[in-house]
Amino acid sequence: NAGVTQTPKFQVLKTGQSMTLQCAQDMNHEYMSWYRQDPGMGLRLIHYSVGAGITDQGEVPNGYNVSRSTTEDFPLRLLSAAPSQTSVYFCASTEPGSGANVLTFGAGSRLTVL
């Protein structure tokens, strides 16, 4: 099993550009989420989804859009990148009700906005 796959691993953008971070999981997990990691701030929840067609905002949703058209995929869109969005982004998934409900993480995507 591949688990949670994130692409790209690295990306440099100019201010105002748009891009999509891709996240795919092959574990048939209903719950998927996006976090950003910044020094000294831990991981902060951006958006999450409890199933296809259902998304909701986390702690820091501004500047990001998500959609969930399939169980497997949960892309994160930056509509107009800003330097404040320079960060490492993690996608994570789990299956609610499956015991401990441990989040499985992707390898991360490092984004730099100039």
Place this chain on the structure above:
Amino acid sequence: AQKITQTQPGMFVQEKEAVTLDCTYDTSDPSYGLFWYKQPSSGEMIFLIYQGSYDQQNATEGRYSLNFQKARKSANLVISASQLGDSAMYFCAMREVTSGTYKYIFGTGTRLKVLA
């Protein structure tokens, strides 16, 4: 208000000694879960250990144990017999149910350095 607090930004420990990483939490959900993750310098998030709020016994996984003190709302990670490979960032996290859905909240992390 911080829901997960890790008060130690950095810690040092001598190889082969034990170390405790602190974590306190705050929730009104009676059915919550507590997790510890390790993030080595390579960047991936590695799950270490889990404690459910109703678990009577402290969780253990090999050299990792979770010192769960429910009344104090603390969930400290104890690493026994530290190894050089334990040098990493460690995150405490809590799963709670809010408005009928799961949310996972992370602390700011503790960077552990194991000294030879």
